[in-house]
Amino acid sequence: MLPSLACADSRVPIEFVFDQTVGRIFVTRVAGNIVTPEIVASLEYGVAVLGVKVLLVLGHTGCGAVKAAMKADTVPGQISALYEYIQPSVERSGGDFGKAISNNAKFQANLLRTSSTVIRDALKAAKIRVESGVYDLATGKVTLHG
8 A cells, every 4th residue: 555645636636646446545635745743643544554665745747735835925714824834845946836846745755754753763664665756737647756
């Protein structure tokens, strides 16, 4: 079972992206594929209870959450609460939207590696890998970061 952290965008149907049937992928989804305490807890469950071997943070081209964080406009409700999680990636992008998306996936994967004792211990014991990548909406291909 591959657990993943993906964007809430319906254009990124994880089971279809990886050609898997329902029940084969443990997916957490949130706009901007950001690492929050709730997401960490869910993925820790995948590691500690389900025994997963790989955690994948999957961003995607055209991500509206990253685009909104780049603009940092005033928005209604709690939408801007996403910005703080994405902003470090935006700051390192030099204004390049594609780079911000890629940076965000990498940054969130690094947060998983470092912010969770469960995940960090599993990494030290070489029981899991934490990877990141970007799904291209136009081609349907995933580019993994090395």
